[in-house]
Amino acid sequence: MDRTAREYPARLAMTVFGAVIAIFTLLLLPPWATASGTGARFVDALFTAVSAVCVTGLVVVDTGTYWSEYGRAVILAGIKIGGLGVMTLASLLGMAVSRRIGLTQKLLTASEAKVRTSSLGEVGYLIRLIIVVSVTIEAAVAAILLPRFLALGESFGSALWHAVFYGISAFNNAGFVPTAEGLMPYTSDWLVVVPIGLGVFVGALGFPVMANLLQARRFGRRWYRHLSLHTKLTVTTSVALFGAGFLIIGAMEWANPRTFGDQDVATKLLSASFASIMPRSGGFSTVDTGAMNPESWLVMDALMFVGGGSASTAGGIKVTTLAVMLLAILAEARGDRDIDVFGRRIPRDTLRLSIAVVFIGATMVLASCIALLSITEFSLAEVLFEVISAFATVGLSTGITADLPDGGKYVLCALMYLGRVGTISVLGAIALRDRRRVVRFPEERPVIG
Amino acid sequence: MDRTAREYPARLAMTVFGAVIAIFTLLLLPPWATASGTGARFVDALFTAVSAVCVTGLVVVDTGTYWSEYGRAVILAGIKIGGLGVMTLASLLGMAVSRRIGLTQKLLTASEAKVRTSSLGEVGYLIRLIIVVSVTIEAAVAAILLPRFLALGESFGSALWHAVFYGISAFNNAGFVPTAEGLMPYTSDWLVVVPIGLGVFVGALGFPVMANLLQARRFGRRWYRHLSLHTKLTVTTSVALFGAGFLIIGAMEWANPRTFGDQDVATKLLSASFASIMPRSGGFSTVDTGAMNPESWLVMDALMFVGGGSASTAGGIKVTTLAVMLLAILAEARGDRDIDVFGRRIPRDTLRLSIAVVFIGATMVLASCIALLSITEFSLAEVLFEVISAFATVGLSTGITADLPDGGKYVLCALMYLGRVGTISVLGAIALRDRRRVVRFPEERPVIG
Ligand SMILES: [K+]
Numbered sequence: 001m002d003r004t005a006r007e008y009p010a011r012l013a014m015t016v017f018g019a020v021i022a023i024f025t026l027l028l029l030p031p032w033a034t035a036s037g038t039g040a041r042f043v044d045a046l047f048t049a050v051s052a053v054c055v056t057g058l059v060v061v062d063t064g065t066y067w068s069e070y071g072r073a074v075i076l077a078g079i080k081i082g083g084l085g086v087m088t089l090a091s092l093l094g095m096a097v098s099r100r101i102g103l104t105q106k107l108l109t110a111s112e113a114k115v116r117t118s119s120l121g122e123v124g125y126l127i128r129l130i131i132v133v134s135v136t137i138e139a140a141v142a143a144i145l146l147p148r149f150l151a152l153g154e155s156f157g158s159a160l161w162h163a164v165f166y167g168i169s170a171f172n173n174a175g176f177v178p179t180a181e182g183l184m185p186y187t188s189d190w191l192v193v194v195p196i197g198l199g200v201f202v203g204a205l206g207f208p209v210m211a212n213l214l215q216a217r218r219f220g221r222r223w224y225r226h227l228s229l230h231t232k233l234t235v236t237t238s239v240a241l242f243g244a245g246f247l248i249i250g251a252m253e254w255a256n257p258r259t260f261g262d263q264d265v266a267t268k269l270l271s272a273s274f275a276s277i278m279p280r281s282g283g284f285s286t287v288d289t290g291a292m293n294p295e296s297w298l299v300m301d302a303l304m305f306v307g308g309g310s311a312s313t314a315g316g317i318k319v320t321t322l323a324v325m326l327l328a329i330l331a332e333a334r335g336d337r338d339i340d341v342f343g344r345r346i347p348r349d350t351l352r353l354s355i356a357v358v359f360i361g362a363t364m365v366l367a368s369c370i371a372l373l374s375i376t377e378f379s380l381a382e383v384l385f386e387v388i389s390a391f392a393t394v395g396l397s398t399g400i401t402a403d404l405p406d407g408g409k410y411v412l413c414a415l416m417y418l419g420r421v422g423t424i425s426v427l428g429a430i431a432l433r434d435r436r437r438v439v440r441f442p443e444e445r446p447v448i449g
Numbered sequence: 450m451d452r453t454a455r456e457y458p459a460r461l462a463m464t465v466f467g468a469v470i471a472i473f474t475l476l477l478l479p480p481w482a483t484a485s486g487t488g489a490r491f492v493d494a495l496f497t498a499v500s501a502v503c504v505t506g507l508v509v510v511d512t513g514t515y516w517s518e519y520g521r522a523v524i525l526a527g528i529k530i531g532g533l534g535v536m537t538l539a540s541l542l543g544m545a546v547s548r549r550i551g552l553t554q555k556l557l558t559a560s561e562a563k564v565r566t567s568s569l570g571e572v573g574y575l576i577r578l579i580i581v582v583s584v585t586i587e588a589a590v591a592a593i594l595l596p597r598f599l600a601l602g603e604s605f606g607s608a609l610w611h612a613v614f615y616g617i618s619a620f621n622n623a624g625f626v627p628t629a630e631g632l633m634p635y636t637s638d639w640l641v642v643v644p645i646g647l648g649v650f651v652g653a654l655g656f657p658v659m660a661n662l663l664q665a666r667r668f669g670r671r672w673y674r675h676l677s678l679h680t681k682l683t684v685t686t687s688v689a690l691f692g693a694g695f696l697i698i699g700a701m702e703w704a705n706p707r708t709f710g711d712q713d714v715a716t717k718l719l720s721a722s723f724a725s726i727m728p729r730s731g732g733f734s735t736v737d738t739g740a741m742n743p744e745s746w747l748v749m750d751a752l753m754f755v756g757g758g759s760a761s762t763a764g765g766i767k768v769t770t771l772a773v774m775l776l777a778i779l780a781e782a783r784g785d786r787d788i789d790v791f792g793r794r795i796p797r798d799t800l801r802l803s804i805a806v807v808f809i810g811a812t813m814v815l816a817s818c819i820a821l822l823s824i825t826e827f828s829l830a831e832v833l834f835e836v837i838s839a840f841a842t843v844g845l846s847t848g849i850t851a852d853l854p855d856g857g858k859y860v861l862c863a864l865m866y867l868g869r870v871g872t873i874s875v876l877g878a879i880a881l882r883d884r885r886r887v888v889r890f891p892e893e894r895p896v897i898g
């Protein structure tokens with residue numbers, strides 16, 4: 001698998017995710033998967049399987065009432081396997097990239113980060129570490145939620161199931177909720193909202209960041225000196241996006257009677273924090289997203305498109321991609337030759353990769369919007385939100401997904417799958433890089449702008 | 450001025466355009482500028498002046514009925530001066546860039562294109578050439594329209610005025626029409642639609658392309674060998690965007706009873722051609738843009754955002770910017786080190802400039818959409834269309850501009866001004882580039898995607 005990962009990364013990711021989705025679709029098709037016992041339609045089983053395995057959280061049927069307990073257990077398993085798959089494949093390909101680059105670009109092997117990433121060692125160790133880290137954080141979230149759900153009057157079995165479901169759904173940024181009401185009853189309940197919000201935030205940082213933080217901690221007081229550039233960029237950008245979303249969404253929804261308007265000030269602040277974490281890309285909501293202002297939707301569209309950290313269960317173009325583009329623009333404005341940050345120079349080809357990621361993402365979003373506008377009567381605001389939510393595997397919804405015609409559901413399925421697999425493939429694609437032209441053409445400059 | 454252009458290009462462009470807009474606002478304020486004699490409100494005079502000088506064509510009042518003949522003459526003068534200003538400033542700054550780059554990057558001076566651009570010679574010659582070329586093409590369009598308008602029964606004075614107005618408005622990609630009906634009565638009139646469409650298309654290629662084509666022609670049979678990379682990229686991308694727009698808009702509006710639906714096949718093809726040229730960025734329309742499908746609006750949004758050629762009267766991020774980004778993605782997919790096209794290598798810093806142009810443009814569009822959604826009740830589809838039309842100085846409208854509150858009109862004024870001036874400033878900004886860091890930081894690669 002390590003060899004395959006290096007040689008056919010896109011094919012590996014597409015095949016693995018395709019096969020897992022097929023299996024989970026089959027698991028959701030039998031009559032006993034639904035609460036009514038009549039069995040799901042193929043398109044709804046497929047959509048739910050894709051949404052679970054790609055840790056998206058968009059639903060065409062209500063998870064809490066439509067599926068049986070067996071069905072919900074299948075969905076939870078899909079989330080766990082999908083989340084592990086994403087982190088493992090992305091981390092494996094990241095290692096493959098490091099090694100391949102090490103072969104062709106001697107300079108790079110001297111850089112600290114490469115050595116540190118490689119020192120994670122063999123594939124088996126990596127997978128064990130991913131499982132240990134993820135289960136630990138999921139269990140921590142569940143351990144805080146369990147006594148709270150018990151205190152709120154749930155039976156032990158029900159409270160445990162809900163706590164575990166939310167723990168796994170949060171850390172994996174899956175956005176699925178086990179009941180029809182979801183998190184709506186807990187809007188002002190800090191003991192429920194905060195652990196889920198933190199679980200999502202940490203999960204969206206990505207495994208390379210978590211591993212680096214764990215390693216750095218071992219160095220004691222000077223731990224921050226052992227943080228990689230990737231960790232610094234990811235954490236800084238994630239915190240900045242959180243702050244921007246908190247201020248803008250908070251201000252826009254402050255007086256909206258259908259969302260934050262009737263809440264007390266502390267709850268408004270909590271709701272704004274939660275709503276600014278979720279686009280990156282947890283997908284939970286404590287207020288009705290469909291009742292937000294269209295300008296808030298647009299802000300969330302932008303946040304969702306950016307998404308979370310690389311090699312995380314979050315989707316989107318990733319926070320480092322945004323950071324590299326912003327740093328490039330800053331360097332351009334200053335007239336600097338290099339793109340420098342945190343005392344490091346970012347390789348030039350990183351920028352080209354960033355552009356490819358953004359451009360291909362934007363094109364997929366645009367094409368899907370055109371398709372959905374053509375086959376439905378929904379507005380651009382609604383369609384754009386749902387399309388970006390699917391592409392970035394966020395799972396927030398203005399409420400139109402369940403009402404889409406089958407054609408529209410298939411469009412979103414394709415987007416979730418491509419948004420998920422594309423992320424991994426891009427990472428792997430640069431591992432295959434070894435062609436080098438010997439003859440270079442003469443340089444000529446077109447006029448830009 | 451040549452020295453100022455090199456040293457403070459952004460300041461020069463902003464000051465010149467600001468001053469010209471102020472003058473034309475004053476010219477439109479007197480009572481005799483309006484047909485009713487009551488005088489225009491300040492915001493409407495300002496909006497019209499900005500729209501004319503920035504060759505946009507968005508209107509808050511009907512040009513054909515609201516303004517007096519004096520008012521319409523002022524608008525036409527604004528278009529002509531604005532168009533000349535854009536082409537002259539952009540070309541001057543282009544020269545300044547060539548020279549400055551020549552000083553710091555010896556390699557570049559060896560490239561053919563630079564020598565050719567510099568050989569245009571002094572500022573006076575450049576301005577004379579721009580005036581000769583623009584008046585010639587404007588006169589050619591007017592000369593075809595005049596007999597047609599006469600044949601349709603207009604008086605000579607009226608026909609001449611309309612022919613000259615359309616000639617100037619078309620070549621300068623201004624999109625203003627001299628009558629209330631605009632081009633609606635001529636939907637199937639090839640002798641009106643084709644010359645205006647061609648005038649817009651040629652105008653949107655930009656002066657550097659026109660000058661290069663004129664020079665290359667002198668070399669006889671082998672003329673195509675003397676085309677610069679900029680010319681090849683601009684023409685190829687413009688033709689490709691025309692073809693894509695023709696096919697997609699044509700297919701989407703083919704059966705729409707409110708647009709192409711009731712037309713015969715030949716007229717449908719003509720309408721689709723015209724509608725696919727206008728977003729780049731002529732702004733005329735032979736059918737009601739507001740009656741098109743929302744998916745067609747989205748396609749036109751994308752085309753408008755791209756806009757026309759550099760140093761042309763067209764706006765947007767420019768076709769070469771799109772081309773460079775597409776070529777970079779192609780190179781990235783192939784694993785090529787260089788971005789090659791037409792046997793030439795595109796300098797790496799060109800890509801960074803492209804990203805800055807696209808990112809800043811997208812941010813301006815996003816922020817303006819959020820502002821307009823906040824202060825009006827219009828839909829995202831309408832607001833996005835109008836915002837991109839203003840940013841890219843296109844002038845197409847879904848019909849909401851006249852109904853905007855004053856705050857919304859000021860937002861669009863700012864967008865038209867920044868869209869216009871920004872284009873020129875960006876071009877000039879790289880002329881200022883001379884800082885070079887001596888110490889380079891060690892390289893480190895973040896994970897992307
Ligand atoms: K999600």
Ligand SMILES: [K+]
Nearest residue numbers: 505622732843
């Ligand atoms: K225009």
